[in-house]
Amino acid sequence: MSDMNGPTVRRVHHSGGDGRRLRMATVAALGSIALLLAACAGPTSSSSPSPSPSPRTDASAPKTSAKALDPAQAERLQxxxxxxxxxxxxxxxxxxxxxxxxxxxxxxxxxxGNGQFLVTTGLLEKANDDRLQAVLAHETAHEDLGHVAKAQALGTGLNIGMVILDQILPGSGALTPIAGQLILNKYSRNEEYAADKHGVELLRRIGKPKEQMIDALTWLTQVEGNSKGGFFATHPATGDRIEALRQMK
Known part of the structure; x- marks a missing residue:
């Protein structure tokens, strides 16, 4: 991951089924050190004694490989x-x-958690700015609501391969890709709905309508609704979530 003058990104592909949590096990491109990341999950607080279920690996997900980041993508994230x-x-x-x-x-x-995020090249390459922003709003909402801090931590941290957002400069290509695979863990439906709602609130605070989140979820369904990987492999069914957003005042 890389440091940038902006948020560190990580993240989410929604998939069908009841609420699920995403965990990403990342493998450094030049090493065998695996980092377990919780998507919408993280270290357990002292008040949460119950451990989260053991994650399962999505065997159908293809292994990823390193790829240079287009400098324009770093500027776009910021x-x-x-x-x-x-x-x-x-x-x-x-x-x-x-x-x-x-x-x-x-x-x-x-x-x-702790300001640490993951994003895929697929998200950066396929989403327009509004859809990218909506997905990031959902993930940022999980951070703001402390969902990761309420879950049991897996792994040792995210120091390898991470970049600080404000240190990614246009043309630097500082955001280094990591090879790895996704590990899935059950998520609370309530947490996903809460992240959708708070994500819309964040969008509204910057002058954007709730329709931006609805459009992004609808697009994700159209693009990867039948896929076993990505956002829909780690998030609950989208139809009910879209309807809940439509009912949101």
Missing amino acids: RVWTPLLKAMDHPLQPNQVKVGLMDDAHINAANA
Whole structure:
């Protein structure tokens, strides 16, 4: 992951079924050290004695490989994401956000807590700015609501391959991709609905309508609704979530 003057990105591809949590096990491109990341999950707080279920590996997910980040993509992440970070209930400065890049064609992103995020190349390549921002709003909402901090931690941290958002400069190509695979873990439906709702609130705070989130979820369904990988492999069924957003005042 890389440091940028903006949030560190991680993240999420929604998949069918009841609420699920995404965990990303990343493998450094030049080593065998695996890092377990919780998408919408993270270290257990002292008040949460119950461990989260053991994660399972999505055997059908293809292994990812390293790929150079287009400098324009680094600038795009800073531009699209920074307003959301400033709009949080607990705002994050760009230098507090770390982003890791997974070289995976699936559209996905995840929040690992403590300002740490993951995004896939598929998300950056296939989503337009509004859809990218909506997905990031959902992940940023998980961070703002402390969902990761309420879950049991897996792994040892996200130091390898991460970059600070505000240190990613246009043309630097500083956001280094990581090879790895997704590990899935059950998520609470309530947490996913809460992240959708708070994500919309964050978008509204920067002058965007709730329809931006609805459009992103609808698009994800159209693009990867039948896929076993990506966002829909780690998130609950989307139809009910879209309807809940439509009912949101």
